[in-house]
Amino acid sequence: MKSEREILIDFMQILGQYNPSSKQYECFFKLKNGQECDGDIEAIHEKYLQFYPWYYSQEWQHCGYEKQFLRDEDDEDEDIDFILIPLNDIDLTNLYYWNEQSCCFISLEWNVTQNCFIHNETVPGSVPLPTYLQEDIPEDDKRLKEVGYWQSDSNRPYYPHPKHLLKQRWRKSERNQIIDYLKAGHICGARHDSRSSFCNFDCFSRDRFEKLNQIEERKLTYEMLKMGTCDLLSDGEWIWPIRLAHYIEKHDIYLPDEFILTMQKNSWSVPQNIDFQHYWQLGANESFWINWAIKYTQTNQT
Numbered sequence: 696m697k698s699e700r701e702i703l704i705d706f707m708q709i710l711g712q713y714n715p716s717s718k719q720y721e722c723f724f725k726l727k728n729g730q731e732c733d734g735d736i737e738a739i740h741e742k743y744l745q746f747y748p749w750y751y752s753q754e755w756q757h758c759g760y761e762k763q764f765l766r767d768e769d770d771e772d773e774d775i776d777f778i779l780i781p782l783n784d785i786d787l788t789n790l791y792y793w794n795e796q797s798c799c800f801i802s803l804e805w806n807v808t809q810n811c812f813i814h815n816e817t818v819p820g821s822v823p824l825p826t827y828l829q830e831d832i833p834e835d836d837k838r839l840k841e842v843g844y845w846q847s848d849s850n851r852p853y854y855p856h857p858k859h860l861l862k863q864r865w866r867k868s869e870r871n872q873i874i875d876y877l878k879a880g881h882i883c884g885a886r887h888d889s890r891s892s893f894c895n896f897d898c899f900s901r902d903r904f905e906k907l908n909q910i911e912e913r914k915l916t917y918e919m920l921k922m923g924t925c926d927l928l929s930d931g932e933w934i935w936p937i938r939l940a941h942y943i944e945k946h947d948i949y950l951p952d953e954f955i956l957t958m959q960k961n962s963w964s965v966p967q968n969i970d971f972q973h974y975w976q977l978g979a980n981e982s983f984w985i986n987w988a989i990k991y992t993q994t995n996q997t
Contacts, residue, residue: 725789743779793848800852820989822853838980843939855988862949877940880928883971931969
C-alpha cells in the first residue's frame with residue numbers, strides 16, 4: 696500500500712502532465728479539517744507539502760503551519776511565498792485538478808485495490824460543500840444573488856459546468872427578452888477570471904488561433920470581445936458575469952425560475968439608480984446559485 700507521500704507524488708505527476716514546463720502545479724484539495732486549498736503545489740518533502748495558496752485568507756494567517764514570506768521592494772506588505780502543510784493533514788479523498796481540454800475540474804479518487812487514481816469529471820453535488828454554502832439563507836438577506844458562474848481555473852470545483860444545465864427550447868418565447876435583460880445589466884464591478892473571454896463549450900478555443908490566418912483571427916477575437924471580459928452586471932437583486940447572455944443565446948442554458956420572475960416583475964427592464972456601494976459592503980451570495988445547480992442536476996438525473 697502506498698504512503699500518503701507516494702500518493703501525493705502521483706497526484707503531482709498527473710498535474711505535471713498538463714503543464715510539463717512549469718515547476719508549480721495548480722490544484723484544489725482539502726484538509727481533513729475541511730479547509731479549502733486552491734493554489735500551487737511547489738514540492739513534496741518527506742513530511743510536508745510545500746504549497747502556495749492563491750488566496751491568502753484569514754484561515755491561512757492563523758493556520759499554525761510554518762510559513763515563508765517574501766517582501767516586495769515596491770510594497771510594504773509581506774507576500775507569502777509558501778506554506779508547509781503536514782502530509783497527514785491532507786484529505787486524500789478530495790483532490791481535484793483543472794483540465795484545460797474539457798474546461799472542467801476532474802476529481803481523483805485513490806483506488807486501493809488497483810493502486811492508482813480513478814479520474815472522474817465533477818458534477819454539481821459531487822464536491823463536498825464548505826459549511827458556509829450549506830447554511831440556510833435568511834428570507835431578509837439583502838445580498839446580491841450570484842447566477843451564471845461556472846467552473847474555471849480560477850473558480851472552485853463545486854461551481855457547476857454549463858453542460859449540466861442544458862435545456863433545449865427553454866423559455867423560447869421569452870428568450871430575446873431574457874438576453875436583452877442580461878445585456879442591459881449595470882456594470883457594478885469586475886471579477887478575476889482568466890477564462891473570461893473563453894466559452895466552456897469551446898466556442899473560442901485557444902488552440903484555434905494557431906491555425907488561423909489574420910482575417911480569421913481578427914473575426915474570432917471580435918466574437919470573443921462581444922462575449923465579454925471580467926465585468927459583473929446586476930439589476931440590484933441579482934449579479935451575473937457579462938458573458939452569461941452568450942450561454943443563453945448559443946447553448947440553451949437553463950436559469951433559475953426565481954431569476955426570471957425578477958425580470959418579469961421588472962417588466963423586462965433593468966431598474967435604474969442602484970446603490971451598488973451598499974451591496975458591495977454586504978457582499979454577494981454565491982450559495983443560492985451553487986445549491987440551485989445541485990438540486991436542478993439531481994432532479995434531472997432521476
